[in-house]
Amino acid sequence: xxxxxxxxxxxxxxxxxxxxxxxxxxxxxxxxxxxxxxxxxxxxxxxxxxxxxxxxxxxxxxxxxxxxxxxxxxxxxxxxxxxxxxxxxxxxxxxxxxxxxxxxxxxxxxxxxxxxxxxxxxxxxxxxxxxxxxxxxxxxxxxx
Amino acid sequence: xxxxxxxxxxxxxxxxxxxxxxxxxxxxxxxxxxxxxxxxxxxxxxxxxxxxxxxxxxxxxxxxxxxxxxxxxxxxxxxxxxxxxxxxxxxxxxxxxxxxxxxxxxxxxxxxxxxxxxxxxxxxxxxxxxxxxxxxxxxxxxxx
DNA sequence: CTACGTGCAAAAGCTTTGCATGCGT
DNA sequence: ACGCATGCAAAGCTTTTGCACGTAG
Numbered sequence: 001x002x003x004x005x006x007x008x009x010x011x012x013x014x015x016x017x018x019x020x021x022x023x024x025x026x027x028x029x030x031x032x033x034x035x036x037x038x039x040x041x042x043x044x045x046x047x048x049x050x051x052x053x054x055x056x057x058x059x060x061x062x063x064x065x066x067x068x069x070x071x072x073x074x075x076x077x078x079x080x081x082x083x084x085x086x087x088x089x090x091x092x093x094x095x096x097x098x099x100x101x102x103x104x105x106x107x108x109x110x111x112x113x114x115x116x117x118x119x120x121x122x123x124x125x126x127x128x129x130x131x132x133x134x135x136x137x138x139x140x141x142x143x144x
Numbered sequence: 145x146x147x148x149x150x151x152x153x154x155x156x157x158x159x160x161x162x163x164x165x166x167x168x169x170x171x172x173x174x175x176x177x178x179x180x181x182x183x184x185x186x187x188x189x190x191x192x193x194x195x196x197x198x199x200x201x202x203x204x205x206x207x208x209x210x211x212x213x214x215x216x217x218x219x220x221x222x223x224x225x226x227x228x229x230x231x232x233x234x235x236x237x238x239x240x241x242x243x244x245x246x247x248x249x250x251x252x253x254x255x256x257x258x259x260x261x262x263x264x265x266x267x268x269x270x271x272x273x274x275x276x277x278x279x280x281x282x283x284x285x286x287x288x
Numbered sequence: 289c290t291a292c293g294t295g296c297a298a299a300a301g302c303t304t305t306g307c308a309t310g311c312g313t
Numbered sequence: 314a315c316g317c318a319t320g321c322a323a324a325g326c327t328t329t330t331g332c333a334c335g336t337a338g
Binding site: 019020021023025026054055056057058059062063 | 316317318319320321
């Protein structure tokens with residue numbers, strides 16, 4: 001959860017190098033995303049408020065945008081409504097979402113390798129696997 | 145655009161068989177979706193109003209829900225915000241969305257066959273290809 | 289004649305924006 | 314000291330909901 005391309009506190013330097021300021025809120029919000037795994041802005045807000053109750057929703061939205069711009073978090077659409085954010089601390093992955101039990105599973109990008117290759121050669125399309133979400137029915141829910 | 149599993153006016157019978165009533169608005173909204181190809185509820189409303197200016201937004205939402213329940217239309221998320229609806233008149237397909245030029249391309253499900261198979265065998269997950277949207281960069285926008 | 293579907297208006301989410309103040313650099 | 318980031322409040326959108334009326338069956 002804390003290792004990966006940006007282990008330790010390197011991201012703080014990168015943040016500042018890009019002209020951003022390092023604030024408690026930004027640390028808190030990034031930590032919240034990492035703790036939660038997959039979370040909507042609303043859930044991130046709630047988690048952040050456990051530590052600093054005064055944190056504001058607009059700060060969460062603005063911060064998630066900044067963090068995503070820096071490549072520290074990503075978002076995907078795991079429901080028809082809210083976007084959900086996750087840390088890019090670990091390796092890249094895409095998501096399976098069961099329409100029946102709502103469970104979310106993370107999958108290695110390699111599994112989609114064939115599709116990516118086909119899209120590249122047949123459609124000249126370079127896909128962003130990390131943003132991919134596949135809806136369907138999971139093993140348990142598909143049982144007869 | 146008018147052929148497929150439900151060619152002609154067969155859908156009207158199915159509609160009634162399911163206990164629904166056949167109203168001008170329902171015809172109009174289905175026609176709007178077919179005319180537009182891919183459209184947000186808002187766009188569907190605008191198109192429907194070209195014929196019947198009194199059509200209401202809530203009717204569009206309610207009707208799209210009914211039509212989707214009957215399998216006459218489907219929706220996918222082609223932008224981070226609005227859902228877009230399309231007719232299921234033609235054959236099933238999934239979507240590629242270019243983040244640069246915003247263009248949408250429809251792709252034959254067969255292209256994703258490998259992925260589906262892998263998800264089924266490796267994760268016991270039965271994917272719904274028709275709802276799939278892959279984000280990335282299209283051929284033209286990827287040129288150096 | 290029934291009761292489902294529609295239009296209208298208001299409510300409910302969720303996200304964005306304008307400002308004055310606070311704080312990181 | 315400068316100016317970006319935050320909190321607060323209000324506005325903006327999209328979607329949902331409650332009701333009374335209209336109309337399909």
